[in-house]
Amino acid sequence: MTxxxxxLVTGAGSGLGRGIALAFAxxxxxxxxxxxxxxxxxxxxxxxxAAGGRALALPTDITDPAQAxxxxxxxVRAFGSLDVAVNNAGIFRGGRPLADQPLDDWRAVLDTxxxxxxxxxxxxxxxxxxxGGGAIVNIASNLGAHRRRPGLAAYIASKAAVSALTRxxxxxHIADGVRINAVxxxxxxxxxxxxxxxxxxxxxxxxxxxxxxxxxSTVDEVAAAVRYLASPAAASVVGTDLVIDGGAAA
Numbered sequence: 234m235t236x237x238x239x240x241l242v243t244g245a246g247s248g249l250g251r252g253i254a255l256a257f258a259x260x261x262x263x264x265x266x267x268x269x270x271x272x273x274x275x276x277x278x279x280x281x282x283a284a285g286g287r288a289l290a291l292p293t294d295i296t297d298p299a300q301a302x303x304x305x306x307x308x309v310r311a312f313g314s315l316d317v318a319v320n321n322a323g324i325f326r327g328g329r330p331l332a333d334q335p336l337d338d339w340r341a342v343l344d345t346x347x348x349x350x351x352x353x354x355x356x357x358x359x360x361x362x363x364x365g366g367g368a369i370v371n372i373a374s375n376l377g378a379h380r381r382r383p384g385l386a387a388y389i390a391s392k393a394a395v396s397a398l399t400r401x402x403x404x405x406h407i408a409d410g411v412r413i414n415a416v417x418x419x420x421x422x423x424x425x426x427x428x429x430x431x432x433x434x435x436x437x438x439x440x441x442x443x444x445x446x447x448x449x450s451t452v453d454e455v456a457a458a459v460r461y462l463a464s465p466a467a468a469s470v471v472g473t474d475l476v477i478d479g480g481a482a483a
Contacts, residue, residue: 240317249321262286301353305360318367
């Protein structure tokens with residue numbers, strides 16, 4: 234099938250990344266899906282192809298700049314362009330007060346969630362700048378620039394950095410035709426929103442009390458925000474950070 238554009242999604246083996254990849258494929262995009270593990274990526278590709286879409290799995294560690302460069306090269310080689318990039322890959326380490334969190338945890342979180350986004354964006358921007366522009370959406374979190382909770386300092390600092398980085402990069406590159414924005418999800422219907430040992434039903438009961446909306450966001454709701462920011466309808470949206478969290482950070 235012909236495709237309207239090529240979309241690259243990192244962290245696309247599960248959760249929000251997989252949902253975002255499926256949403257772009259459903260609108261006709263060819264989708265390159267990246268992540269550290271090949272098997273989950275193959276599952277995402279199978280779902281897209283079963284629905285009649287085009288997808289390619291590209292196992293990548295985006296903390297390695299050489300692999301991040303190759304990801305863009307391989308995407309363009311397969312599909313001919315790179316129109317949209319969604320930088321969703323991230324890790325979560327938390328549950329302890331700052332003074333008790335090992336520095337190795339801090340390094341791992343900042344290396345993936347901040348430097349990994351930088352390493353991913355550099356070749357994405359370079360290709361788009363040289364080929365007429367494009368759109369980049371970084372996935373931050375409502376935990377960070379928007380709200381804080383105890384015991385999550387490393388994750389919160391990393392996602393606040395993604396928000397600030399997104400805005401700074403947007404100003405650096407809008408004159409190049411590259412629009413850069415962020416989406417900051419709250420609790421969504423993925424395994425990441427479950428407390429240790431918690432079932433989805435128990436989480437839903439908890440969210441009725443904790444969320445102003447009374448529930449988690451669906452993956453499709455978060456994906457819709459990403460699709461909007463990547464679309465021509467958002468042509469004048471530059472350097473924004475769109476919070477999708479049912480009012481938790483309001």
